[in-house]
Amino acid sequence: MLGGLGVVAVIGLCALAGVFGASDSGTDVPAPVTDERAATVSILQRAADSQGICYGWKLLDWTNPTDAGSNLGEGVAVNTDPRCPRYVEVVANIRYTSESSEASDSAEIHVEGSSDFGDADLSAMASGLARFGLDEDAFIDDPGWAVTRAATTLPLLAAEAGLVEPAPTPTAAPAGSPSPLPAAGNDFWRDRWGGLLAAVGLFLLAALLVAVGVVQRRRQRRVAVPAQRAGASTAQSRTREKA
Template identity: 65%
Template sequence: MTNSKTTATGAQKKRQQVLIWTVIIGVTVGACVLGAITGDSDTTVPAPAADERSGTVPILQAAADSQGICYGWRLLDGYDPVSVGSNLGDGTPVEDAAGCARWIEVTANVFYTSSSSESNDSAAIRVRGSSDIEFSDLSAIESGLGRFGLDEDAFVDEPGWAVTRAATMLPLLATERGLADPAAVPTAEPATPAAPLPDAGSDFWRDRWVLLLTTVGLFLAAALFIAVGVRQRNRQRREAGPAQRAGAGPAGRTRENA
């Protein structure tokens, strides 16, 4: 009878070990599959909000009317245009526009990378203009944007807000370079974002919180199975101990030998 109990205990132990390893393997495979599905974050460059675009156009209109220079903005996602606008209106480029012999435009090309990529997000900011405006003046205007906090980090964090804000700074910087007289005081203030935009590209924690929570839940389930298995094994050992001792006689002899 003791051998039968021992055999049954061993078989049950093996089944428990198989169950535990099955759960662990399932947790690992599930985490890998979920990671492959949700690993890449959205790399789309967001366009300026409607209020940012509508608030920028009248400012550029006032500056163009008083200075005789057209101003605009252009936001790109790699080679794909995201937003374009000018003193002529949202969606109207300033280059080659009728009535804009002289023009200045800020162009921002934002590059977002996936969360799994080792490359960092980046942005290239350029100031372009009509042929009658010297390259040195355009370069100075481009460098001057940094004085207003419109550097690469600002364009990476909030590209829509940054490009429209940069456009409203062009008349002031053009005045500093002696390209035009000071612009008329605008009747509207540059729009500010209603709420900070989320970081894009390589933010691991933001884009993978579902994966992390799911993985933690799976591992907790595995730990629960392991704890139950260990508890059952200890209980079986305690129950098997008295039975084995009862089958032995004095001086280590079994009852059958006695």
């Protein structure tokens, strides 16, 4: 009897552990997907090359690091890398609460930077994220997408704050030197090409009419000759009968 109760107790504890484990997993903050990270790194690389400043992002699950990246690559933070003496990064701290909790989900978003950037400028950049629809609700709904999207807006916000020069607009370089224009030709024919075409057209039309007239004339002759021959034979037969 005691052995059976022990088995039931163990099963019950395992079931409770599974329930609480599933509940805890529902509060985990999802990281950006692979495509989002790769696209963001590519955009930040171009901005860093043109503006001379590093850009990055950090995603925290209530102070626990979840994801990071920058123009240096996925998983590379800019605030500790010696290759980035000047940097700006967006930091999003997300907290999901369980369904049984009365507290609501929350998100704290701010922009951090190297020591040469003032707190007022960094705060203005963080406030500017809302213009792109990156408010607290967006970070709670999809933290991974929101934090990478926010990172791509940092170059524009930094330029608006006067911290860096605007990124140049890419322009397509000419494929090669333009080919020379063809020779101008004779002005006499250039000014009279319309009349020349009209004369050629009339000449061709006249030739066509002459050819048609010749063909019709030949056909008329072929029809008239047999008729004359038939009339001559009839007259000869009548002469013979009279004789």
